[in-house]
Amino acid sequence: LLLSYVIYTENLAIPYIAAGNNLNLPVIGRILRGGGAFFIRRSFKDNPLYGAVIRAYVEQLISLGVPMEYFIEGGRSRTGRLLKPKLGMLDMTVDAYMKTQSRPLAFIPVYIGYEKLIEGRSYI
Structure with missing residues (x-):
């Protein structure tokens, strides 16, 4: 959500966010969906139909830019x-x-680092 907020403050289009379905909680899920999240399963190797639907959805998003x-x-x-x-x-x-090639594709890697972990002592 922090990254989406920064993108919003720069007047850029807020991205659709692939989120694990474990985040689709009753109240939080609705807030995340409003912020652009779409929920997917962590793995869909055993369900080829689900995989095909997600691939088609991603293809639609890419074709629309x-x-x-x-x-x-x-x-x-x-x-x-x-x-x-x-x-x-x-x-x-x-x-x-590769299927649509309707617009240029750019990957922008982002790293958010934490200098101090609040729960650092629990790792020791």
Whole structure:
């Protein structure tokens, strides 16, 4: 949400945000959806129909030139270390671009670092 706020204050289009369905909670889910989130399952290897629907949705967003935001690391680690990337959304984005190629595609990596962890003592 912080990144979306910064983008909004710069008068840019707020991105659609791929969020895990675990964030679709009764009150918070509605707020996140209002901020541009769309909820997806963490994995859909066992459900090819669900995967096809998500691919079609991403393809539609790319063809319309809608900005998208997702986190390929899938979440934060308890130690602050980088996690192994999960490349599913990246794969869907590139595939959708290769099919439509209606507009230029740009990937803008963003890093938000925390100098001090509030819960740092619990890691020790």
